[in-house]
Amino acid sequence: MHFNSTRFLIDPTPRRADGEYMAHARISCSRADGSEYDVQLSGDLAAFDVRDDAIACAKNWAREWLDARFG
Template structure:
């Protein structure tokens, strides 16, 4: 089952290291008072030559992570 919610935000911004883009994901949500907090920080997932590939990988990884925990 694919998890579908606007409750969580995925920030798949990669970091540049040693000539490649390191995919990682920050998954966050908001509390009732509107403050934001992190649900999960992935750490480095994989390295890619293209920034777009790192972003796509991190988004997919985060979606699967949410599916297994909240789906």
Template structure:
């Protein structure tokens, strides 16, 4: 992770659909205590285990941020 983690917040909370956990990430920028520039990934992949969905979404978000701000 090369970006400043105090600047960005990643919310990898999956949603439940048809018995699976759908990985997705909400990425926001923090400035002066306010959230701005929110990006929603959309559904990335489906997993049987919640922890797998969270891990996948976090890794995807870090790669997305590195590609843009790294």
């Protein structure tokens, strides 16, 4: 099953460390008043030379995490 919802937001922005891009994901949700709160933070997942690879890794991790809990 694949998770599909606009309720959760995934921020896969990598951070730069030691010349590499560290993949990590922030999953958040919006409250009724429009403010956001964190649902899950991945921590560092893996290091990549290419920024887009780090983003893809983080998105994949987040989707799998959401599928496992809400799929």
